[in-house]
Amino acid sequence: MAAVMSHRLRLPSALRLDAWLLLSLLLLIAVGLAVLYSAGEQRLGLVWQQSARLGLGLAVLVVMAYLPPRLLQIWAPWLFLAALGLLVATALFGVGRGAQRWLDLGFIRFQPAEAMKLALPLMLAAWYGRRPLPPGWRDTALGLLLIALPAGLIAMQPDLGTAVLVAASGLVLMFLAGLRWRLIVLLVAGAIAALPVLWVNLHAYQQSRVLTFLNPERDPLGQGWNIIQSKIAVGSGGLSGKGWQASTQSHLEFLPEPHTDFIFSVLAEEFGFVGVVAVLALYGLITLRALYMASQCRDAFGRLLAATIVTMFFLYMTVNVAMVSGLIPVVGVPLPLVSYGGTSAVTILAGFGLIMGLYSRRRFMDGS
Amino acid sequence: MNRPKSLGVLRDELTELTVIGGRFRWLSAAILIVLVLLTWRFAHLQLHQHELFAGRAEDNRIRLQVLPPNRGLILDRHGRVLAENRPAHRLVIVPERTPSIAETLDQLHDLIDLSADDLERFERQRQRSRRFQAVTLKPNLTAEQLARLAAHRHRLPGVEIEAYLTRYYHHPNALAHVIGYVGRMDERDLRRLPVERYRGTTHVGKSGIERHYEDLLHGFPGVKRVETNAQGRVLRVLEQTPPTPGRDLQLSIDLDLQLAAVEAMGPRAGAVVVLAIDSGEVLALVSKPGFDTNLFVHGISRQDYSALLADRQRPLFNRFLAGGYEPGSTVKPFLSLAGLDTGDITPTRRVFSNGYFQLPGHSRRFRDWRRGGHGWVDLELALAESVNVYYYQLAIDLGIDRIARELALFGFGRGTGIDLPGESSGVLPTRAWKRATFGEPWFPGETVITGIGQGFTVVTPLQLAHATAALAGRGYTAPPRLVGASEPARMVQHQQAHWEAVFRGMAATVHGSRGTARAIAADLPVQMAGKTGTAQVFGLPDDDDERRRLLEGDIPEHLRNHALFMGFAPLEAPRIALSVVVEHGGGGAGVAAPVAARVMSRALELGH
Numbered sequence: 001m002a003a004v005m006s007h008r009l010r011l012p013s014a015l016r017l018d019a020w021l022l023l024s025l026l027l028l029i030a031v032g033l034a035v036l037y038s039a040g041e042q043r044l045g046l047v048w049q050q051s052a053r054l055g056l057g058l059a060v061l062v063v064m065a066y067l068p069p070r071l072l073q074i075w076a077p078w079l080f081l082a083a084l085g086l087l088v089a090t091a092l093f094g095v096g097r098g099a100q101r102w103l104d105l106g107f108i109r110f111q112p113a114e115a116m117k118l119a120l121p122l123m124l125a126a127w128y129g130r131r132p133l134p135p136g137w138r139d140t141a142l143g144l145l146l147i148a149l150p151a152g153l154i155a156m157q158p159d160l161g162t163a164v165l166v167a168a169s170g171l172v173l174m175f176l177a178g179l180r181w182r183l184i185v186l187l188v189a190g191a192i193a194a195l196p197v198l199w200v201n202l203h204a205y206q207q208s209r210v211l212t213f214l215n216p217e218r219d220p221l222g223q224g225w226n227i228i229q230s231k232i233a234v235g236s237g238g239l240s241g242k243g244w245q246a247s248t249q250s251h252l253e254f255l256p257e258p259h260t261d262f263i264f265s266v267l268a269e270e271f272g273f274v275g276v277v278a279v280l281a282l283y284g285l286i287t288l289r290a291l292y293m294a295s296q297c298r299d300a301f302g303r304l305l306a307a308t309i310v311t312m313f314f315l316y317m318t319v320n321v322a323m324v325s326g327l328i329p330v331v332g333v334p335l336p337l338v339s340y341g342g343t344s345a346v347t348i349l350a351g352f353g354l355i356m357g358l359y360s361r362r363r364f365m366d367g368s
Numbered sequence: 369m370n371r372p373k374s375l376g377v378l379r380d381e382l383t384e385l386t387v388i389g390g391r392f393r394w395l396s397a398a399i400l401i402v403l404v405l406l407t408w409r410f411a412h413l414q415l416h417q418h419e420l421f422a423g424r425a426e427d428n429r430i431r432l433q434v435l436p437p438n439r440g441l442i443l444d445r446h447g448r449v450l451a452e453n454r455p456a457h458r459l460v461i462v463p464e465r466t467p468s469i470a471e472t473l474d475q476l477h478d479l480i481d482l483s484a485d486d487l488e489r490f491e492r493q494r495q496r497s498r499r500f501q502a503v504t505l506k507p508n509l510t511a512e513q514l515a516r517l518a519a520h521r522h523r524l525p526g527v528e529i530e531a532y533l534t535r536y537y538h539h540p541n542a543l544a545h546v547i548g549y550v551g552r553m554d555e556r557d558l559r560r561l562p563v564e565r566y567r568g569t570t571h572v573g574k575s576g577i578e579r580h581y582e583d584l585l586h587g588f589p590g591v592k593r594v595e596t597n598a599q600g601r602v603l604r605v606l607e608q609t610p611p612t613p614g615r616d617l618q619l620s621i622d623l624d625l626q627l628a629a630v631e632a633m634g635p636r637a638g639a640v641v642v643l644a645i646d647s648g649e650v651l652a653l654v655s656k657p658g659f660d661t662n663l664f665v666h667g668i669s670r671q672d673y674s675a676l677l678a679d680r681q682r683p684l685f686n687r688f689l690a691g692g693y694e695p696g697s698t699v700k701p702f703l704s705l706a707g708l709d710t711g712d713i714t715p716t717r718r719v720f721s722n723g724y725f726q727l728p729g730h731s732r733r734f735r736d737w738r739r740g741g742h743g744w745v746d747l748e749l750a751l752a753e754s755v756n757v758y759y760y761q762l763a764i765d766l767g768i769d770r771i772a773r774e775l776a777l778f779g780f781g782r783g784t785g786i787d788l789p790g791e792s793s794g795v796l797p798t799r800a801w802k803r804a805t806f807g808e809p810w811f812p813g814e815t816v817i818t819g820i821g822q823g824f825t826v827v828t829p830l831q832l833a834h835a836t837a838a839l840a841g842r843g844y845t846a847p848p849r850l851v852g853a854s855e856p857a858r859m860v861q862h863q864q865a866h867w868e869a870v871f872r873g874m875a876a877t878v879h880g881s882r883g884t885a886r887a888i889a890a891d892l893p894v895q896m897a898g899k900t901g902t903a904q905v906f907g908l909p910d911d912d913d914e915r916r917r918l919l920e921g922d923i924p925e926h927l928r929n930h931a932l933f934m935g936f937a938p939l940e941a942p943r944i945a946l947s948v949v950v951e952h953g954g955g956g957a958g959v960a961a962p963v964a965a966r967v968m969s970r971a972l973e974l975g976h
Contacts, residue, residue: 045495133384176395178387235413235421248425273414277407284403288396295392300384303392311395318402325409 016065016360018293024286025337025352029054031279032263032338038245039258039266040340046259050340057349064353069361072354073301076126080146083119086112087153113162114343116150118351120166121308124173129301134178143174160206161331168315173308177300213329226262229255230324233265241272259340261332265324280321287314290352293359302358309351316348433594434568437587438533440614442547442577444623445649451547451578453533457509459517460502463494465526472524473505479520480513482506485669507666508534535571537661539623542630544658545686546621546788546850548576551664565589571665577617577850579789587614619850620649628970629654632963638930638950639687640963641833642971645936645945647853648837648846650786651976652967653830655687688829690792693949695821696901697754698832698934699775701839701870703762703819704747706774708866712765715869718744725760727812734760734816737902751873752883754900756820763819768810771818772798777860778835780827786848794831797824822904829949832934837945840897840936842867845945871897875939884957885933888965893972897942898935898964900957903949928952933960937968944971 011017033047033054040046072079090112124143131139147170155163175184199207213227233249242248247269250258258266268276287310294306313336320335322328334341336348413421442451459476466472476482482505490505509517509529517529535550537543550571553561557572566572567589573579590611595603629640629652642652657679663672676684685691707713723741724733736742736756742749750758763771775781781796795801797818799810817823827835830848837845843860846853874897877883884900931953936945946964953959 134387176388176391178384178391231413232421232424234410235417236425237414238418238422239415268410268414273410276410276414280403280406280410284399287399291392291396291399295389300388303388307392307395311399314399314402318406321406322409325406325413327409 013360015062016357017062018289018356018359021286021289021293021352021356024282024289025349028279028282028286028337031267031282032335034244035263035267035270035338036259036340038247038270039250039263046340050345053341053345054337054349057346060346061349061353061356064350065357065360067354067357069302069354069358072122073126073129076122080119080123083112083115084150084153086115087150091153091156111162111343113154113157113159113166114347116154116166117169117312117347118309118354120147120150121169121173121305121312124170124177125301125305125308128173128177128304129299133300134180135174140174140179140183143170143177147171147174158203160202161333165312165316165319165333169308169312172311172315173304176304176307176311209331210329213326226330227326230262230265231326233262234268234325237269237272237275239273241268241270241275244270246270261320261330261334261339262324263339264321264335267338268324283314283317286310290355293355296362297358298362302361306355306358309355313348313351316344433592435590435592435608435611436568436570437589437611438613439535439550439571440585440587441616442585443616443618444621444626445619445651446622447618448623449538450543450619450621450623451535451537454536456507456532456534457514458507458530458532459505459509459513460528460530461490461505462502462526462528467525472527475520475524476505476527479516480506480509483669485667489667502528502530535665537665539627540661541658542626542654543621544576544661544683545655545688546576546619546626546653547661548578549574549661549664550578552667574664575790576788577619580787581617581851585614585617588612617851620644620647620651620853621653621850622651622971622974622976624974625652625967625971625976626654628652629963629967630656630658632966632970633950636950636953636959637681637687638948638953638960639691639829640946640948640967641688641829641848642944642946642967643833643837643845643848644976645837645841645845645942646856648848648856649853650848650850651944651971653688653850655685655689655691657681657683659683686790687949687951689786689788690790691828691949692792692794692826693829693930693932694823694903695780695825695827695832696903696930696932697756697759697820698899698901698932698947699819699821699825700751700754700759701874701899702774702778702835703759703766703771704751704870704873705839705860705862705866706766706770707762708747708869709774709862710766710770713747713762715747715865715872718746719750719755719758719761720744721755721757723757725757725816727764727816730813732813734813747869748873748876748880749882751870751899752876752880754877754884759819760816761819763815764812768797768799768815768818771815772796775825778838779859780825780831780835784830784834784848786830787850791830792828794828795824795826821901829947832932832949833945833947836934836936836947839867839870840942840945871939874899874935878935878961885961887957888961891962891965891969892937893969894937895939896935896937896965896968897939898933898961900955900961901932901934902955903930903932928954931955931958931960933964935964935968937972944968944976946971 011019011022033051036050037044037047123146127143127146128135128139135143147167151163151167151170154166171187229249233247233255236242236249247266249255249269250266255262255265267279290310290313291307294303294310297303297306316333316336319328319331319333320339323330323333334344337345438453441449441453444450459480461469461472463469473482473487486506490503493503514529521527521529537547537549551574552570553566553572561572565586565588569586569589573582573585578585588611590609592608593606595606625642629642633640633654633656637656639656640652640654641650643649644651659676704713708715721736721741721743723739724735726733734756737754741757742753742755745753745755745758749755775796781794783791783793797814802808802810802824814823818825834845834848838859841856842864843858843862844856845859846856875895877900878885878892878896878898879889880886885898929952931950933948934946936942946967948960948964948967950959950963
């Protein structure tokens with residue numbers, strides 16, 4: 001009763017959820033479904049499917065929030081090993097056209113690389129949570145090794161984009177743990193120096209994506225098409241947009257994959273700059289709220305893990321939005337919680353569940 | 369100095385707090401900067417450059433259209449068209465352009481008859497299609513339907529008639545199991561086939577040649593760049609790459625011979641396979657009954673399909689490729705070769721047939737087909753009269769392992785590798801096979817009946833014809849092919865005298881005064897070697913009185929034995945090998961041999 005009477009937004013504390021964060025997430029999801037309905041050619045089936053996945057994701061969120069963080073810290077190495085094992089299994093028995101990314105368990109097909117997006121930060125946070133920080137050179141070396149193992153396996157699938165993102169999650173965590181600036185400069189310099197080597201080892205389709213990004217007119221009907229059409233969609237939206245379901249770029253089929261990777265272009269076209277700013281603000285709100293919650297966690301484990309999860313969420317959004325506005329090459333990163341697709345939505349909501357669980361057990365109102 | 373331990377931990381935590389807290393501030397700053405940058409980027413595109421992009425969106429009228437390729441034709445060996453593409457018309461509806469779907473369907477129903485199948489398929493496709501996409505309501509309109517629709521179309525907005533090409537089979541029944549058919553692409557096809565090559569294609573090979581040579585027949589799609597108005601209507605074609613049509617396929621089948629074989633079979637179910645011995649070319653390939661493959665092209669109606677499934681003769685079943693039959697006495701020539709090789713028999717040594725054979729210490733009697741037996745017979749007579757006792761003894765002398773080895777050399781127990789999907793490998797029983805299949809050891813009685821092609825052995829008509837070709841070629845033949853010839857290869861090696869001894873027996877089967885197939889000799893233009901066979905459908909009881917009663921009475925047709933015949937001609941220089949199976953035809957001599965004679969005569973007449 002007290003919770004209902006109170007003017008402050010609060011959920012029953014037994015649920016260990018954060019009302020503000022949950023509300024912002026639900027708002028984002030609602031906006032996403034509305035755009036999906038328009039981008040997906042008004043096919044209600046598509047919206048229902050996505051709603052079902054998001055519903056599953058929210059259920060996972062509640063469960064994750066309920067899990068005692070202590071347990072997660074203990075399980076971390078085993079979860080990490082399990083995710084690593086799944087990656088090896090995918091390499092051996094995976095399915096997929098060209099690239100082996102999917103594991104088929106008969107009743108469900110999923111990408112083990114997705115699980116690694118949570119398992120790796122968890123593993124690193126559990127490790128650094130027990131070690132003196134900032135990490136010494138030994139802990140730093142071990143951290144880099146723990147990152148390289150799964151990232152390498154994913155890169156071999158080959159799925160370079162996901163490999164980079166998984167590696168990024170590990171590096172973000174190490175940065176937060178206090179990785180020394182000298183080492184950071186060294187790593188960045190090393191990465192730049194490795195670029196030519198990487199370029200030579202890229203698949204032809206990956207090379208052509210980068211070349212096309214640098215000069216879209218190089219292949220105006222092929223891959224440059226995506227970038228050009230997406231920018232036209234965004235730009236033609238103007239200040240207030242063409243209105244819901246009125247985007248010509250996606251409905252006349254100029255925009256590729258309007259319901260998955262390029263859903264933000266549809267939003268920008270239909271709701272204009274106003275809509276873009278509103279949604280970016282929503283992403284910013286979610287990110288900063290979650291980051292604040294992370295900073296309030298009881299120990300290093302919680303803070304590192306929560307902050308990394310939310311940073312990755314923000315990074316996905318940035319990569320996708322930068323891609324559709326032509327700031328970076330076309331990479332297959334969906335817009336978190338908005339693009340049509342299952343596994344990533346569930347992982348992201350699970351991550352937010354973790355953050356809420358950690359925050360609910362913070363220092364000054366520790367219930368246990 | 370000893371510091372309390374807790375103090376050390378506290379100090380560490382303080383350091384941690386400072387370090388992590390510092391990094392959090394860095395991170396928050398970075399996030400804000402990124403948000404500002406992204407906002408600035410969108411302000412640039414949407415406010416500053418809005419005019420430019422709004423103009424380009426308005427001009428955005430170049431679209432790509434896919435031009436599906438025409439499917440290759442299928443011809444017989446003389447270039448006669450067996451499968452072609454014919455112009456047809458279909459009734460399509462753009463749901464978004466009709467005022468009311470239900471009303472439009474009602475009006476259309478008054479004009480042309482719409483079946484429940486049509487409506488159901490339309491509904492299903494409508495669920496899956498994009499907006500403003502035409503959905504087929506009725507394919508393959510008749511001239512009358514076209515005329516009626518044309519007269520009323522002005523009253524039916526959103527209803528259109530589309531011209532397209534549809535597959536048409538000229539002899540659908542006779543060639544159903546060879547050519548197969550194309551059908552609408554389903555989910556499985558979509559997963560199996562490369563998306564790019566099948567853009568704009570609706571039909572794909574589902575069985576037979578259409579399926580096996582899908583890759584050659586399909587061709588490659590072309591593209592058309594068109595300029596459209598803002599509603600998406602095409603204004604002009606800017607440039608186009610024409611599609612590359614699929615390749616025409618010339619089959620080795622001779623249509624005349626194929627039709628002759630179908631006719632020779634009459635109303636009976638069964639199979640006929642005719643092979644050219646040197647090249648492996650398949651000259652005729654029949655599975656009876658056939659079915660109308662044209663029904664499948666437009667999606668067979670539920671009623672027609674149930675009728676095909678309910679037919680007792682099982683028209684959809686491909687008998688020459690997947691039909692498994694006991695070879696019966698047609699295995700005797702092959703076993704003879706094995707026996708000559710081991711010395712268990714010679715061309716001249718005689719064996720006495722008293723009507724039955726017993727294993728030492730066993731009471732079961734293995735019978736001759738003639739009551740009282742055949743008396744003294746040599747190899748030639750044993751083949752010509754198909755003397756079971758001769759082969760019971762030979763089988764026991766050879767043993768199941770030697771029998772299996774010989775039959776395997778002639779290709780039994782594995783697919784021939786013909787260019788058709790779904791070939792069965794038959795069964796070539798061995799000790800290991802029985803152990804694996806039944807978990808039981810091999811019994812000597814099973815060896816005895818293997819000697820007359822009964823028991824576990826199962827062959828397909830195609831295997832039997834291929835083995836006959838190998839026999840006729842004295843060990844040399846080529847694997848059967850429908851498209852292009854294959855290289856002949858040695859399959860089996862035997863002494864010339866042994867081949868000739870077996871050939872004499874097979875010639876005597878047809879041309880000898882006591883041969884089981886002597887009735888057909890008069891109908892043949894040249895000498896043919898052959899062997900009759902009977903595959904048991906229903907085992908006869910061992911008791912003599914009951915046997916007689918059953919044999920004298922009328923056995924119902926579906927319990928009658930299958931009749932088999934294999935043979936080759938001309939005897940001196942064999943060119944053609946064939947096999948015939950007539951289901952429930954009774955004995956091979958009575959029913960299968962006359963079919964073989966008619967087919968062989970026709971083949972020779974046609975110059976093969």
